[in-house]
Amino acid sequence: MSKLQVRAFLYQLGTFASLFILSRYLIHQYAGLTGFWEPFAAFVIATFVGPKFQAVKTKDGEKLFMKWVFSKNIKEIG
Numbered sequence: 001m002s003k004l005q006v007r008a009f010l011y012q013l014g015t016f017a018s019l020f021i022l023s024r025y026l027i028h029q030y031a032g033l034t035g036f037w038e039p040f041a042a043f044v045i046a047t048f049v050g051p052k053f054q055a056v057k058t059k060d061g062e063k064l065f066m067k068w069v070f071s072k073n074i075k076e077i078g
Helices: 003-030 037-049
Strands: 052-058 061-067 075-077
Touching: 003 037, 003 052, 003 061
Parallel strands: none
Antiparallel strands: 052 061, 061 075
């Protein structure tokens, strides 16, 4: 794995974890879900809402890109 692939993985993991914890807290406080459904709903929300990071080899070298459900275009990071 290259340095940018590791960075993309860590960004992906960090955003997923933070969105999962936030959504699980909000579901616990405001929704009536209990048991298995609480973490499952938080997982689904974090998966769909979280941005996707990917390291791509281009002719200019390897670059890091991000795609998000709330943004139409793909953004280059760094």
